[in-house]
Amino acid sequence: MTSTIEAPAPAAGRVKLGLSNRLLARPEIGALVAAVIIFIFFLSLAPSFRSAESFFTVLYQSSVIGIVACGVGLLMIGGEFDLSAGVIVYTAGLFNSMFCWYFGVNLWIGAFLSLAFCLLIGFLNGYLVMRTGIPSFLITLGTFFVLQGANLGVTKLVTKTVSSLDVSNIDGYDSLGKVFSSSFKVGSVTVWTSVIWWILFVALATWALQRTRVGNWIFAVGGNPDSARAVGVPVLRTKIGLFMTVSFLGWFVGMHQLYRFNTLQAGGGVGNEFLYIIAAVVGGTLLTGGFGNSIGVAIGAFIFGMTSLGIIYAGWDPNWFKAFLGVMLLLAVLVNLYVKRMSTMRKVG
Known part of the structure; x- marks a missing residue:
């Protein structure tokens, strides 16, 4: 009698434990908990953070980082x-701006040529990594210096300054602005379309990872390329495609920056690559590859937006922002290792 009454309790405990383990094994759970804590923290300390206008400003700041971080996250999973x-x-x-200004052509032509150029850079990055076996860290570090130097050198050669010229009077400016840098009002709140684009890119990446064969390939090449190649996964095409995806999303944000501000500083963008990586890692993506998702990366970008603006709203010295990013990165790595271990234990179990 006693055994029949007590038997179900351990079973229920095992079910609850299983559900708990499955929840903890989700890559984005650590980032979600951190986002909630940070959000409540700034709500309590910064009164100006509580307005709808501030929230959508945070979303905009997050989207500018989050769009490229979405591609970087996919690449890191790979x-x-x-x-x-x-x-x-x-x-x-800069390519779009200076080409059209120098040759006097429609900005749409420059935008498409700029896209082709960026995709070529992504292709070369991926091709060199796969064909030479040199780590992508070194290949893309070289690309970083080449592009940084070219941005400064070519801009100064064409414009005689370190910034591009105003493109607002060139044909195509208004229509491109509507696509890449328009905004609309919801009551008293300004919503930038970059936020909408960010949500769409994250949704598309999430669908691709979870519902398509390409998503399986990305996880496979990130986990074990040799095993993936042995079962027929096109490792070369998959990895080159991921590098080109990062370049495409970089081009997209470049168009947004140009058509919002009309001019660009040739030395801009240096250091942002670390923000993309931090957003991915905080969102649950492992540095070793094969684990993560796009929702977690989006949450990581949102944490970046909250923190960068929350510190200002709270009236603190913004120089502390980078210290916070360092702490978040270290904590995220520890949390990700724990989550990965939990995931591995669940699979073994």
Whole structure:
């Protein structure tokens, strides 16, 4: 009698434990908890942070980082890095601006040529990594310096300054602005379309990772390229495609920056590559590849937006922001290792 009454309790405990383990094994859970804590923290300390206008400003700040971070996260899941991702944003905008100004052509032509150039850079990054066996860290570090130097050198050669010229009077400016840098009002709140684009890119990346064969390939090449190749996964095409995805999203943000501000500084973008990587790692992506998702990367970018503006709203010295990023990165690495271990234990179990 006693045994029949007590038997279900351990079973229920095992079910609850299983559900708990499955929840903890989600890559984005650590980032989600951190985002909630940081959000409540700034709500309590910064009164100006509580307004709808401030929230959508945070979303905008997050989207500018989050769009490229989405591609960087996919690439990191695939087991590679791209240190040229920050500079290529400004390469895209500068190419579009100076080409059209110098040759006097429609900005749409420059935008498409800029896209082709950025995709070529992504292709070369991926091709060199796969064909030479040199780590992507070194290949893209070289690309970073080449692009940084070219941005400064070519801009100064064409414009005689270190910034591009105003493109607002060139044909195509208004229509391109509507695509890449428009905004609309919801009550008293300004919503930038970059936020909408960010959500769409994250949704598309999430669908691709979870519902398509390409998503399986990305996880496979990030986890074990040799095993993936042995079962027929096109490792070369997959990794080159991931590098080109980062370049495409970098081009997209470059277009947004150009058509919002009309001009660009040739030295811009340096250091942003680390923000993309931090957003991915904080969002649960492992540095070793094969683990993570796009929702977690989006949450990581949102944490960046909250912190960068929350510190200002709270009236603190913004120089503390980078110290916070360092702490967040270290904590994220520890949390990600724990989550990965939990995931491995669940699979073994």
